[in-house]
Amino acid sequence: GDRPLPVISIRPKSGFYDYYSKYTQGASEYTVPADIPDFVSRRARGLALAAHKALGCESLSRVDMMLDAADNTITVLEVNTIPGFTQTSLLPKAAKADGIDFTRMCLEILEHAVDKRIMKSAKARAADIK
Numbered sequence: 001g002d003r004p005l006p007v008i009s010i011r012p013k014s015g016f017y018d019y020y021s022k023y024t025q026g027a028s029e030y031t032v033p034a035d036i037p038d039f040v041s042r043r044a045r046g047l048a049l050a051a052h053k054a055l056g057c058e059s060l061s062r063v064d065m066m067l068d069a070a071d072n073t074i075t076v077l078e079v080n081t082i083p084g085f086t087q088t089s090l091l092p093k094a095a096k097a098d099g100i101d102f103t104r105m106c107l108e109i110l111e112h113a114v115d116k117r118i119m120k121s122a123k124a125r126a127a128d129i130k
Contacts, residue, residue: 004045005094009034032097040072051079059112062091
């Protein structure tokens, strides 16, 4: 089933999350799970799943948000349907924090894709029989 992974906090050392901060190893501090109150984490995960479903996403996505720590307001910035798979990528970090190693994560994505393909094929055959 659909399950949101742990929230990741990103703190760029320069104070601004620019290209350098994002793609240079060590230029940003990533904390997973994020050091935020549990109710904020639950709300963020719920919003991520709602955004994923509202846009009709399948298998995986990464939902980027901003948190205003003063009042715990969460703003959804974007839903990325092709998140990265590099050493500095966020999806593998979140999966690892949830007990899912890189190999298992890839296998789950492939299994989901194969299951969807089989179901689509079965529906097409059933329609042809009618």
